[in-house]
Amino acid sequence: MNFKKAILFSLLVAAGTTTFAQTSNLRKAKSSLQKYDELKSAGSAELGRSNLTTAKEAIDQAIAHDKTKDDAETWTVYALVNANVATLDNSEEAATAAADAIKKAKELDADNKHGDNLTIAGQMLGQFSFNQGVGAWDKQDFKTAYKLFGNALTYLPGDTTLTYYSGLAAIQSQDYPSAIEKYKELIPAKEFSAHRSVLVDLPKLYLSTQDTINALEYAAIAVREYPDDNDAVVQNIELNLIVGNEAKVITDIENQIAKDGNNKSLYYYLGIAQSAANNSDKAIEAYKKAIAIDPNYSDANRNAAATIINSVRDELNAVNEDKTLSNADYNTKVDALKEKIKGALPYLEKVVELNPQDSDALRSLKGYYDFQQDEAKSAEIQAKMDALN
Template sequence: MNVKKAIVFSLLVAAGTTAFAQTSNVRKAKSSLQKYEELKSAGSAELGKSNLDAAKEAIDQAIAHDKTKEDAEAWTVYALVNANLAALNNTEEAAAAAAEGIKKATELDKENKNAENIKVAGQVLGQFNFNQGVAAWEKQDFKTAYASFDNALNFLPGDTTLTYYSGLAAIQNQDYTNAIEKYKQLIPAKDFSSHKSVMVDLPKLYLSAKDTASALEYAAQAAQAYPNDNDAAVQNIELNLIVGNETKVISDIENQIAKDPNNKALYYYLGIAHSSANNSEKAIEAYKKAVAIDPSYSDANRNAAATIINSVRDELNTLNEDKGLSNTDYNTKLNALKEKIKEALPYLEKVVELNPQDVDALRSLKGYYDFQQDEAKSTEIQAKIDAAQQ
């Protein structure tokens, strides 16, 4: 994301109103500040620097004078002047003075006569801190970037862009606690342009913080908020599979497949869910559909083969435990299992084709040929295993 995007503020300086105390230095400061604002609005802020310096000199005297040192108007102008100085000269000292001015003006302005101009000072100071955060981000100093963005929020509370950037900076700094806090603040902001990203990424942050329960909770919220979004749906499915909610999630996967029938991953997840719920036949069917969409889908090929082989192995174990069978009946049933396991062969071969060095897949393939009592093929695969392990 490009964090250079500027936040545009409408700056307001009420010139010529009765809101300002009519003392000499406050009037001088106000007049000089207005001249600076006019030049800044025309894109010539640097040309107005002398006006801003003059405004500072006058307002510094005003807040030190007995008649105006407790005047809300004087402190409002003081905040405006220093906020603009901080923005123009990129100085922390002026920013600190502006923050002091905002605090003092707010305390003194009992009748809210200066509320609009105090707000403007906060906007300018918020912009200054935002710019500081951008500069730190570009240097990859994400800890400082987070602090600057977060400080900007003190003056621009509820600003969704700043809140989002604060969260992003915290993520980059692996500060998942603050990242989660910022992202959660954005959940009600449904009109925010990155709202979907926030909703989908929040469960990932909880996983990074090793809070699986909360990850599952917010993944469900994301899927509910964006029911037609594949990323949100798949994430909810994955997390339910992680925590063992296979049976519960099967219907969710099937509903998503109905919306996105060519999504191979959804059939793969359905296979995992059915397999975990001991529905081997349905699991194999799901894996086959994933492979039909993408014949080179290695994981689906592997799981299809493994599920078929495991099913045959279970039947073989049951067969071996039946001591009452005659040799003829045993051999008949064993041959039927040998025929049944052939269904796994093309999937095993595909996994090996996709990755000839996959020792686990090679061992499974050798086990298949051992079961079929094909010594030549078993020896051939063993040679490949040995070569892969060298």
């Protein structure tokens, strides 16, 4: 009887000693981790490696014992230790262990007593994933970078820099829908340093998905948010020209020209818009101003010539349909049109000069000489066209 009591007492002492040992391991891990954190905060993380190793050894023992394996604090310290190991050694294994520990600790921490420390562990994992993502970016592995930046965002939700980098990585991997999603998340973050770039680039991303409706919508938003930004305003103009809303943006273009009078593209856009609004004279005037800024502006030269030629052609068709004209009146009107179309010649010649193999320009130039009944010049241009074939 006494022997049995002695055995029982012995077992109780042994059990108490084991529990104390595991509690001691937890305290040891916390103390060593604190010493490591102090050195890390002082910029000497490597000097604290031995402290972190001691913390890891102690918490590994505590986490494995039946008496402490279901304690929220133990798992919290385990998460912090492994998050630090992951950061110091660039260890994916430690990062995975820390992520699992955070999940386990949250399950056990019903009263959220350790919420602050779990947030810190998560932030470290977010930084770890971000650093991994930067490494993948540097290797031009943009799909992996996007995935890693996304992992970081699970621990750092709403981080504007991370969200922006995620969008950039998606763009680089041509995953435009994902890039759009990330960029749209940044629209409310007006204080973000790249906010203007996000709004200006968002319509381009929609265009990449062939979604002109949303491209126009967000181009208008960009102008509304940044009315004095040249890129935003010009992009809105260009998109409206693309979808056929030329007449709608004439005033916008003229207002922008008032701010940026040496921008040849704006005059070119104004020419397109005025031409679409059937204002041929104003269109030609706009093209001429673009050419005055850059005489070698091929598109402006081409459109100036085309606008003059189209205007003459329309008038010629009207003359041909007018059956009331006498031969003399008809010839007089045609001669006047031949004189008028001469205005297109220098622009046609410039286009051909800039690109001698431009078959469309050569064809227009031959048509000009045919109308002028200049057989020699027409044959000369035809020979050039034949040489291209």
